[in-house]
Amino acid sequence: MPKRLAVIGAAVLFAVAGCSDSGDESATLVTPAPSTAEDLAEQPAASAGGACILWDYDFIEQAIGIRFAVSAADQVEDTSTCVVQTLSGAWPDLSLSVVETTTANAEVFLDTRMPAKATKLTGLGRAGYRLNAKAAADHGPTVEIGWLSEAKQLQTVRFTFAKGASAADVKDMNAKLLDLAKALSTTNG
Numbered sequence: 001m002p003k004r005l006a007v008i009g010a011a012v013l014f015a016v017a018g019c020s021d022s023g024d025e026s027a028t029l030v031t032p033a034p035s036t037a038e039d040l041a042e043q044p045a046a047s048a049g050g051a052c053i054l055w056d057y058d059f060i061e062q063a064i065g066i067r068f069a070v071s072a073a074d075q076v077e078d079t080s081t082c083v084v085q086t087l088s089g090a091w092p093d094l095s096l097s098v099v100e101t102t103t104a105n106a107e108v109f110l111d112t113r114m115p116a117k118a119t120k121l122t123g124l125g126r127a128g129y130r131l132n133a134k135a136a137a138d139h140g141p142t143v144e145i146g147w148l149s150e151a152k153q154l155q156t157v158r159f160t161f162a163k164g165a166s167a168a169d170v171k172d173m174n175a176k177l178l179d180l181a182k183a184l185s186t187t188n189g
Contacts, residue, residue, distance in 0.1 A: 045071040045084055051096045052082035054184060060084065063180040064159070064173065066092060091139045091162040096184070099154035109148040118146075124178065125149040125185050132170060140165035143173045151186035 045060075046053045050073025061067045068084035075081075078100040085093045104112070106127035110120065114129040121128035128147030135141050140161030147155055159177055161169065 042069050043071075045082070047071070048073040048082060050075050050082050051080040051098045052084075054082070054096065054098070055084075057084070059183075060094065060180070063183060064094070064176040066094075068094065089162060091160050093160050095156075095158045095160075097154075097156040102148070102152055102154050104148060104152075104154075106148060109154070113146060113148075113154065115144075118144075121145065121147070121178070124181055125155075126152075128181070130174060130178070132174070135161070135163065135165070139163060141170050143170060143177050145177050145181045147181060147185065149186040153186050155181070155184065155186070157181050157184065 042057070045056050045068070048071040052071045052073045057068050067086070069087050071082060071084045073080065073082045079097060080100070081095065081097045083093055083095045085091075102109075109127045110129070114120070114127075115131050118129035118131040121130050124145070125147040126149070128145065131142075131144045131146075133142045133144070140163050142158055142160045144156060144158040149155055157177055157180060159173055161173075
């Protein structure tokens with residue numbers, strides 16, 4: 001299985017790099033045969049690095065009831081991020097962002113980090129908020145929960161629905177995402 005993915009990757013790389021005779025002005029793009037979900041070996045979410053090391057697909061599925069299979073991460077200065085998606089499309093997706101440390105207290109967090117239309121949450125870290133946003137042209141509504149953890153980290157989880165999510169779906173995800181945030185929230189100890 002890994003050899004097949006390596007061959008596909010190499011073929012795409014050579015095609016994109018424009019490997020052709022120097023006299024040939026028209027490079028041919030080689031498109032590998034489509035793969036099915038069964039052809040792909042699921043790599044652990046944590047293998048992407050970044051904030052992905054804080055969760056795995058089973059943990060997420062138990063918390064919110066959706067199975068993800070693809071993860072990507074990034075790190076910029078002291079902020080780590082992770083996004084997980086299904087194999088079936090760009091949405092739904094779930095993202096996590098963690099700022100390693102902050103000097104902000106709860107008051108500063110709520111004054112400067114809480115979006116204008118967000119509602120204040122209690123029982124999550126030192127301070128927290130929830131923001132529900134309406135559907136956009138290419139995806140459904142979003143639910144975002146941000147908080148200042150007891151360990152003075154800024155953490156944010158955001159779930160983006162595929163098109164067609166109902167108000168009941170959003171209400172249900174509010175509770176599930178809060179439970180996920182509580183499970184992820186860091187403490188002093």
